[in-house]
Amino acid sequence: xxxxxxxxxxxxxxxxxxxxxxxxxxxxxxxxxxxxxxxxxxxxxxxxxxxxxxxxxxxxxxxxxxxxxxxxxxxxxxxxxxxxxxxxxxxxxxxxxxxxxxxxxxxxxxxxxxxxxxxxxxxxxxxxxxxxxxxxxxxxxxxxxxxxxxxxxxxxxxxxxxxxxxxxxxxxxxxxxxxxxxxxxxxxxxxxxxxxxxxxxxxxxxxxxxxxxxxxxxxxxxxxxxxxxxxxxxxxxxxxxxxxxxxxxxxxxxxxxxxxxxxxxxxxxxxxxxxxxxxxxxxxxxxxxxxxxxxxxxxxxxxxxxxxxxxxxxxxxxxxxxxxxxxxxxxxxxxxxxxxxxxxxxxxxxxxxxxxxxxxxxxxxxxxxxxxxxxxxxxxxxxxxxxxxxxxxxxxxxxxxxxxxxxxxxxxxxxxxxxxxxxxxxxxxxxxxxxxxxxxxxxxxxxxxxxxxxxxxxxxxxxxxxxxxxxxxxxxxxxxxxxxxxxxxx
Amino acid sequence: xxxxxxxxxxxxxxxxxxxxxxxxxxxxxxxxxxxxxxxxxxxxxxxxxxxxxxxxxxxxxxxxxxxxxxxxxxxxxxxxxxxxxxxxxxxxxxxxxxxxxxxxxxxxxxxxxxxxxx
Numbered sequence: 148x149x150x151x152x153x154x155x156x157x158x159x160x161x162x163x164x165x166x167x168x169x170x171x172x173x174x175x176x177x178x179x180x181x182x183x184x185x186x187x188x189x190x191x192x193x194x195x196x197x198x199x200x201x202x203x204x205x206x207x208x209x210x211x212x213x214x215x216x217x218x219x220x221x222x223x224x225x226x227x228x229x230x231x232x233x234x235x236x237x238x239x240x241x242x243x244x245x246x247x248x249x250x251x252x253x254x255x256x257x258x259x260x261x262x263x264x265x266x267x268x269x270x271x272x273x274x275x276x277x278x279x280x281x282x283x284x285x286x287x288x289x290x291x292x293x294x295x296x297x298x299x300x301x302x303x304x305x306x307x308x309x310x311x312x313x314x315x316x317x318x319x320x321x322x323x324x325x326x327x328x329x330x331x332x333x334x335x336x337x338x339x340x341x342x343x344x345x346x347x348x349x350x351x352x353x354x355x356x357x358x359x360x361x362x363x364x365x366x367x368x369x370x371x372x373x374x375x376x377x378x379x380x381x382x383x384x385x386x387x388x389x390x391x392x393x394x395x396x397x398x399x400x401x402x403x404x405x406x407x408x409x410x411x412x413x414x415x416x417x418x419x420x421x422x423x424x425x426x427x428x429x430x431x432x433x434x435x436x437x438x439x440x441x442x443x444x445x446x447x448x449x450x451x452x453x454x455x456x457x458x459x460x461x462x463x464x465x466x467x468x469x470x471x472x473x474x475x476x477x478x479x480x481x482x483x484x485x486x487x488x489x490x491x492x493x494x495x496x497x498x499x500x501x502x503x504x505x506x507x508x509x510x511x512x513x514x515x516x517x518x519x520x521x522x523x524x525x526x527x528x529x530x531x532x533x534x535x536x537x538x539x540x541x542x543x544x545x546x547x548x549x550x551x552x553x554x555x556x557x558x559x560x561x562x563x564x565x566x567x568x569x570x571x572x573x574x575x576x577x578x579x580x581x582x583x584x585x586x587x588x589x590x591x592x593x594x595x596x597x598x599x600x601x602x603x604x605x606x607x608x609x610x611x612x613x614x615x616x617x618x619x620x621x622x623x624x625x626x627x628x629x630x631x632x633x634x635x636x637x
Numbered sequence: 638x639x640x641x642x643x644x645x646x647x648x649x650x651x652x653x654x655x656x657x658x659x660x661x662x663x664x665x666x667x668x669x670x671x672x673x674x675x676x677x678x679x680x681x682x683x684x685x686x687x688x689x690x691x692x693x694x695x696x697x698x699x700x701x702x703x704x705x706x707x708x709x710x711x712x713x714x715x716x717x718x719x720x721x722x723x724x725x726x727x728x729x730x731x732x733x734x735x736x737x738x739x740x741x742x743x744x745x746x747x748x749x750x751x752x753x754x755x
Contacts, residue, residue: 154727167738171738171741172741174741174745175741175744175745175748178744178745178748178749
């Protein structure tokens with residue numbers, strides 16, 4: 148019997164390999180660091196994330212054409228690279244905002260950072276998966292780490308409740324996702340996206356009921372991480388209960404990863420089912436935006452409000468998926484970077500307000516911030532403007548691209564609805580601004596933020612404004628991303 | 638072609654025969670001193686009948702998980718050993734990486750004190 152050893156091109160997975168070494172190494176290093184100095188583990192993790200980010204960025208120039216490895220199951224293209232940078236950026240900022248927070252919550256453990264790196268690794272595999280099994284593997288690596296992170300404050304009842312809810316819903320949906328994958332395999336005889344697409348085209352399976360069902364299941368499976376309606380019910384509870392840095396992380400990175408996987412599966416895999424999933428996505432998109440925004444109106448807790456707002460943002464980003472054109476993909480890519488800046492910033496402010504006995508996530512905690520900390524209030528207003536999509540912020544540019552893509556694809560009604568939703572969103576975002584500027588402060592203990600948090604806030608604040616005023620550099624990167632991604636289609 | 642199935646039938650007969658004979662012999666010849674623990678379906682496990690919501694030592698879970706992980710490691714090394722020569726240097730390096738990850742797990746688990754039984 149002959150054994151053929153498939154020699155994969157390992158140079159394409161260098162970022163992932165580095166991430167594995169970093170995460171495992173971190174666990175071992177953590178053993179030798181005394182309990183009161185766990186911050187060092189965070190610093191090492193941060194340095195590692197920066198290194199992996201630079202290594203990943205170095206691939207950009209070489210990847211004008213997509214390259215595959217591991218027998219075509221792993222693809223590296225600019226789309227994957229762009230999203231990997233989004234994850235690494237988010238991870239870096241999350242580590243910065245966690246350093247002090249974990250010490251306040253008395254859960255400063257090295258495993259926190261290692262889990263975060265494993266989670267990032269899972270997401271990096273997810274966006275590079277050209278095979279449904281590889282994508283699933285990435286999802287599980289990501290999700291298992293996030294479940295633990297969401298329940299990291301194990302003596303806090305809300306936190307453990309959040310983690311358990313997230314876990315139970317996650318494993319259930321993961322089963323549905325896997326079932327969808329088996330149905331695709333049953334219908335086409337392959338799990339590789341390129342082959343699935345080829346078989347569908349060749350045999351004219353676009354109306355095959357198995358595939359339509361599989362499509363629903365895949366949308367449901369990824370829809371949970373995206374927090375799109377009707378799979379958004381976990382979001383408010385988990386966002387409220389989880390440690391705030393992790394809430395910030397979950398609201399950006401796994402969402403971006405799930406969107407990237409969704410776009411890849413629906414564009415490169417079962418793209419010919421388009422007429423069917425357009426109707427489905429149209430409804431989901433409209434419902435997600437509206438539910439997110441309308442429910443956010445009534446929230447008194449800022450973390451919950453931002454949770455519903457993140458549901459609404461998922462709706463806006465679905466516009467780009469629905470448009471299925473180059474501007475749409477460009478918009479999704481751009482939006483996620485912008486969203487990372489503004490959402491991490493808004494959650495960072497909540498962490499900033501964390502004091503002894505005060506979580507800082509009630510709207511009343513923001514009262515009179517403009518008088519006591521004028522600069523902080525101004526930064527928060529920048530993030531709120533960006534979240535609402537008002538120039539000159541990065542959020543506006545992102546929203547503009549998404550709306551433009553949807554108009555180009557002819558979804559006028561949906562864009563009109565999205566615009567109406569943006570007006571609703573303005574109201575609840577500016578409830579925070581109102582609390583900061585128009586109400587007088589209550590006597591509260593002094594704020595004492597960590598240096599990491601201040602640095603993170605400055606970085607995301609500057610980026611939010613910079614890419615709002617001068618979006619060209621990020622926009623052209625997003626354009627290249629979309630271009631190579633759609634090229635692969637035709 | 639039919640002859641190919643004879644060994645299979647023989648094995649089946651032997652297996653069933655061994656089981657029946659062993660149970661029969663122990664029923665006929667063995668001394669009988671039953672007590673509640675001996676009569677329970679799993680002598681060192683959880684009672685299969687009754688309320689499932691009972692507290693048990695969480696350390697069982699860690700040990701079971703570790704057992705599973707290192708068990709799988711061994712299972713993987715067997716087919717690898719069979720093809721060791723054909724796989725060459727590539728196979729050796731693959732296994733070195735694989736074992737290195739397990740070594741990292743082991744050091745971590747040991748360092749965290751998960752192997753100590755209180």
